[in-house]
Amino acid sequence: MSSGQMKSDVILIGAGIMSATLGSLLKELAPDWKITVFERLANTGEESSNEWNNAGTGHAALCELNYTNEKPDGTIDINKAIKVNEQFQVSKQFWSYLVNRKMLDNPQEFIMPLPHMSLVRGAENVTFLKKRYEAMTSNPLFEGMEFSDNPDQLKEWIPLIMNNRTIDEPIAATKIDSGTDVNFGALTRKMFDHLKDQNVQLNYQHDVENLNRLSDGSWEVKVKDLNTGEVKLHHAKFVFIGAGGGSLHLLQKSGIPESKGIGGFPVSGLFMVCNNPRVINQHQAKVYGKAPVGAPPMSVPHLDTRYIDNKRTLLFGPFAGFSPKFLKEGSMLDLLTSVKMNNVLTMLSAGVKEMKLTKYLIQQVMLSKEKRMEALREFIPNAKSEDWDLVVAGQRVQVIKDTDEGGKGTLQFGTEVVCGADGSIAALLGASPGASTAVNVMLEVIENCFPEYVEEWEPKIKEMIPSYGVSLMENPDLLREVHATTAEVLDLNVQEPEKQADVEVEYEEQPVHN
Numbered sequence: 076m077s078s079g080q081m082k083s084d085v086i087l088i089g090a091g092i093m094s095a096t097l098g099s100l101l102k103e104l105a106p107d108w109k110i111t112v113f114e115r116l117a118n119t120g121e122e123s124s125n126e127w128n129n130a131g132t133g134h135a136a137l138c139e140l141n142y143t144n145e146k147p148d149g150t151i152d153i154n155k156a157i158k159v160n161e162q163f164q165v166s167k168q169f170w171s172y173l174v175n176r177k178m179l180d181n182p183q184e185f186i187m188p189l190p191h192m193s194l195v196r197g198a199e200n201v202t203f204l205k206k207r208y209e210a211m212t213s214n215p216l217f218e219g220m221e222f223s224d225n226p227d228q229l230k231e232w233i234p235l236i237m238n239n240r241t242i243d244e245p246i247a248a249t250k251i252d253s254g255t256d257v258n259f260g261a262l263t264r265k266m267f268d269h270l271k272d273q274n275v276q277l278n279y280q281h282d283v284e285n286l287n288r289l290s291d292g293s294w295e296v297k298v299k300d301l302n303t304g305e306v307k308l309h310h311a312k313f314v315f316i317g318a319g320g321g322s323l324h325l326l327q328k329s330g331i332p333e334s335k336g337i338g339g340f341p342v343s344g345l346f347m348v349c350n351n352p353r354v355i356n357q358h359q360a361k362v363y364g365k366a367p368v369g370a371p372p373m374s375v376p377h378l379d380t381r382y383i384d385n386k387r388t389l390l391f392g393p394f395a396g397f398s399p400k401f402l403k404e405g406s407m408l409d410l411l412t413s414v415k416m417n418n419v420l421t422m423l424s425a426g427v428k429e430m431k432l433t434k435y436l437i438q439q440v441m442l443s444k445e446k447r448m449e450a451l452r453e454f455i456p457n458a459k460s461e462d463w464d465l466v467v468a469g470q471r472v473q474v475i476k477d478t479d480e481g482g483k484g485t486l487q488f489g490t491e492v493v494c495g496a497d498g499s500i501a502a503l504l505g506a507s508p509g510a511s512t513a514v515n516v517m518l519e520v521i522e523n524c525f526p527e528y529v530e531e532w533e534p535k536i537k538e539m540i541p542s543y544g545v546s547l548m549e550n551p552d553l554l555r556e557v558h559a560t561t562a563e564v565l566d567l568n569v570q571e572p573e574k575q576a577d578v579e580v581e582y583e584e585q586p587v588h589n
Contacts, residue, residue: 083111083276086296086311088283088325089318090114091124092259093503095266096513097315097520099173102273103539104521104532110270111309113281113298115321115404120263122402123319124510126383128469130393133255134511135163137217138191138363141375143207151203151210160216161547162512164557165540169514170262171564172539178269182565185262187382190360191254192233194246194454200365201247208249215551220251235357236378239457253558254361255567256382259510286314286329292499294329313524316502320401320472323413326502331495335417338475339504340425340486341401341410342436344468346392347451351462355380355389362454378454391451393468397436403470418475424484425475432486471506490516498524514540 085101087094090112098110116122123129136142136156144152170186173179195204201224211217223229224247230237232250271277278298284306285297296309316322316329323339349355363377381388401409414422426433444465451458474487490505490512501520518536522529537543547554562568 081111081307081309082109083309083311084108084313085110086294086309086314087112088296088314088316089122089321090116090119090263090267090277090279091122091317091319092120092263092266092510092513093317093517094315095119095124095263095270096169097317097517098270098275099178099266100169100514100517100521100539102270102275104528104535106273110275111311112267112270112275112277113283113296114277114279115282115301115318117279118264119267119277120260122404123469123471124259124263125469126258126260126381127466128403129259129510130377130379130390131256131258131381131383132191132361132377132379132511133163133166133186133257134508135160135191135254137220137251137254138193138249138361138377139375140193140195140204140207140363140365143211145203145206149206151207153207153210153214156211157214157216157548159508159512161542162508162515164542164547164554164561165518166511166514167561167565168540168542168557171561173266173269174564179262179265184385185258185265186565186567187256188252188567189254189256189380190232190250190252192248192250192360192362194233194236194248194362194364196244196246198245201245204247204249214548215554216548217251219253220249222249223247233358233360233362235354236362236454238357241456248362250360253562253567256361256380257511258381258383283318283325286325286500288330288499292497294500312499314500315520316500318402320405320409320470322502322504323401323472324409326493326504327413327415329495329500329502331500333493333495334502336421336477337493337504338418338422338425338484339401339410339413339472340429340475341398341470341472342506343396343398343400343403343470344393345396346390346394346466346468347447347463348466349389349391349462350464351459354462355387358389364454376450376454390466391454391463394442394447394450395436395439397433397440398470400470401472403467405470421475421477421484424477424482425486426484428484429486472504473506474504492516492520492523494520494523498526500524518543 087098136159142156146152174182208222212220226242229248280301282299282301284299287295289295293310293312294314298309299306316325326334359380361379363375366375378391381390399407399410448460474491477483478485490509492503494501501524
């Protein structure tokens with residue numbers, strides 16, 4: 076063991092989409108700052124950001140029903156949908172800036188246009204979907220959304236789902252063509268490739284073992300080289316912990332008061348992936364349904380066209396599971412070692428309150444492939460077991476904390492940033508919408524942790540993100556300009572879906588049964 080000391084302005088822990096985004100923003104705002112990255116695995120974007128570990132939905136609240144709730148008076152609350160959509164527009168603007176300046180190339184390798192749809196069955200759900208559609212289309216953010224409860228129209232939109240389906244109850248869908256599929260793994264790798272060209276030091280297979288606050292307010296970071304076993308001490312004025320599920324342990328090691336009383340609950344995911352090209356080519360959309368009663372929001376069933384390694388694929392899921400690991404490549408002791416004296420009551424309270432969720436996860440773990448196929452057949456009535464394989468997706472760690480609304484031990488579904496009071500450290504916790512809103516989340520980190528620079532940096536931020544500080548919903552002209560510009564730069568102008576006649580079909584076309 077040696078104890079050489081290295082100095083940086085910024086240390087980023089974890090080489091995922093969040094660190095890539097923060098590093099890219101800071102390199103534009105403060106190009107002279109020295110940025111050092113530590114990643115435990117052998118490459119960038121291998122955990123939560125990896126294309127096989129998330130749904131790849133450019134979360135813009137176009138199809139996710141859990142972002143819109145029906146209030147007791149029957150009206151639909153779309154405030155969360157508005158917030159998520161505006162945040163995704165911020166991401167698209169920054170990606171466009173990077174493409175325009177040749178910092179990212181070939182945008183079709185990380186983002187593709189793809190219709191986003193919501194599909195429901197049953198009279199009550201159809202009524203909800205129509206009210207949701209009416210509420211959303213009154214807002215310029217959701218312009219272009221269509222609604223239909225006509226089976227013939229739905230057969231044109233989603234032939235694979237409607238083929239051979241017995242219609243014995245009302246069925247309806249919304250469709251909007253401005254949705255996207257995002258390969259966050261490819262995007263992360265591209266961003267870090269550019270950062271390497273900007274002299275950002277990337278250290279793979281380096282594990283951050285501890286963080287220690289020094290008397291001058293800076294941080295001493297203890298890092299182990301997993302190849303050689305050598306341990307070094309690195310110093311930085313600012314540390315960002317963007318290590319996915321591993322962020323909680325590192326935040327706890329920082330000892331900052333803001334880390335107290337926070338726990339984490341890990342949820343794993345599995346997808347069915349289609350291995351039959353003739354089936355894959357019959358579907359061209361992301362279609363989200365409603366989550367089963369008792370299921371966590373990340374378990375909303377969806378049938379997704381995906382573009383991975385420049386190849387069109389089809390996935391269905393996710394099926395929730397449970398593992399005590401906080402990372403896919405983590406330790407079976409992660410959950411146990413995250414329990415501290417300062418969060419044990421919060422964790423126990425959550426355990427009592429979330430018994431239904433625990434039961435649901437146990438049931439999901441026990442599902443056989445045939446049971447999973449039955450869930451898939453709710454979407455594709457004549458799906459064949461031999462056409463589908465099971466893929467283990469990534470781990471997500473939901474934040475548990477005490478809140479005024481939910482009381483002690485409340486499970487949080489979303490993305491949260493924890494910042495030290497003096498702005499010298501920040502950590503990213505939580506899950507969806509996560510990667511889709513990375514740019515907005517990292518701008519919040521910059522505002523909270525570098526307030527003394529924000530006024531100086533604001534013109535550059537507005538150059539990168541023209542809508543910065545402005546509500547797009549309240550400025551429809553700017554919204555239209557942002558839509559047009561990002562669509563052109565990112566090559567998102569909607570393409571005609573493949574004609575069914577041009578596609579070799581695996582399942583025989585059958586009439587819709589009424």
